[in-house]
Amino acid sequence: MVHPATQRVVKATIVALNASLDIGMVFPPKPGADRSVGIWTNRDLHADEILAMVPRLASANTRGGNIFMRVGPFSRDAHPGMVMLDDLTIDAVEQLSRDGFEPCLVIETSPANFQAWVKLIANGAVDYGLLTQVVRRLANDYGGDERAVSPRQPGRLPGFTNRKAKHRLEDGKFPFVKLTEARPGCVASKGVELIHQVSRFDTAGAAAGAAPKPPRSAAVRSTEPTLEVTNKLQAIHLAQKNRILREVADGRRSPNAASASEVDFAVAKMALAAGIDKDDIAHWLRCTRAQKDETYPERTIHAASSWPFNLK
Incomplete structure (x- = not known):
């Protein structure tokens, strides 16, 4: 008992x-x-x-x-x-x-x-x-x-x-x-602020004594998305990930469709359709996919902008 x-x-x-x-x-x-x-x-x-x-x-x-x-x-x-x-x-x-x-x-x-x-x-x-x-x-x-x-x-x-x-x-x-x-x-x-801050530096290099690298988003612009925009992107991510997982579970999509890249593509499409600035989307992708190469956000956004907005 x-x-x-x-x-x-x-x-x-x-x-x-x-x-x-x-x-x-x-x-x-x-x-x-x-x-x-x-x-x-x-x-x-x-x-x-x-x-x-x-x-x-x-x-x-x-x-x-x-x-x-x-x-x-x-x-x-x-x-x-x-x-x-x-x-x-x-x-x-x-x-x-x-x-x-x-x-x-x-x-x-x-x-x-x-x-x-x-x-x-x-x-x-x-x-x-x-x-x-x-x-x-x-x-x-x-x-x-x-x-x-x-x-x-x-x-x-x-x-x-x-x-x-x-x-x-x-x-x-x-x-x-x-x-x-x-x-x-x-x-x-200050959670989101800390994530952004850490994502902007080469932590491995800094640990070895090297000077921190400038933000990877600096080539796009120096300002960060507002907390409101970041929260919108996070909400879109959750909704699209859950949608894709449901479709995989229902047999409407292949198991490979639930990859991180597929979800990011869907997030970019929905964010663009919602009027979120491309630079804000790129910055968010850099923070959440820090292991990806530097061209990943731009490539994802370009692919998303080339397709019709038919996601729900």
């Missing part, structure tokens, strides 16, 4: 994150082994599916397993821009909010040790590689664990105990992972 409080905490957590999640149970090494045993669903689980798993998770926790969550596998192709910062102090968590990176979720994983989940964009997706650089920047600026900067970095699911041996209490029990703050719908007010 699962305690009702555990169900409430898990539900509040997944509502605050508002994204499909992958859930994992990580057990201590077996006798004679030196590695932990991790069991992950490796699926994009939604709220009802996660809540249905709670009894199984509670049982695993009782048997010594640590319970984790991370953004679902879908994020490798279209990351929702929600990141987790690990090993923060409470002062660092409060500073995040003061600086415009308000967490949508804060978890106390062990006494005085926190994880903060920050949603950087309201809608749409962020390039996976670019997001790694963004998380590394935040971890460095706020004293987080700079080794834990994967866009799918696991965080602890509250409502269960932290079974690390070093946290064991004098009475033999383990501390609970506590939900400190849950703010559904909270989007960092």
Whole structure:
């Protein structure tokens, strides 16, 4: 029997994150082994599916397993821009909010040790590689664990105990992972600004001591799209990606039709039809597809402008 409080905490957590999640149970090494045993669903689980798993998770926790969550596998192709910062102090968590990176979720994983989940964009997706650089920047600026900067970095699911041996209490029990703050719908007010800022520099070169490269969008223009325009583009991206995925699932399109390039082409068509400036579209594509060559945005926009606007 699962305690009702555990169900409430898990539900509040997944509502605050508002994204499909992958859930994992990580057990201590077996006798004679030196590695932990991790069991992950490796699926994009939604709220009802996660809540249905709670009894199984509670049982695993009782048997010594640590319970984790991370953004679902879908994020490798279209990351929702929600990141987790690990090993923060409470002062660092409060500073995040003061600086415009308000967490949508804060978890106390062990006494005085926190994880903060920050949603950087309201809608749409962020390039996976670019997001790694963004998380590394935040971890460095706020004293987080700079080794834990994967866009799918696991965080602890509250409502269960932290079974690390070093946290064991004098009475033999383990501390609970506590939900400190849950703010559904909270989007960092400076999240998009940070993504734009990081995307404009050669982070690898800067790390090696080289001077940062000028913005790749400088050849188009020096100003960035407004937050309103960026949000419109992100909303268009989400709508077009979902439309294409539905058509693939229904058998109306081939599986290859759901590629990032195909989605970007559809986004460019709809954005042009909506009257969004080509330079704004190009800048957005540079931010979300930083791994592409410099001509990619212009080629995508040119192809989109050559076709009739027949998308819905």
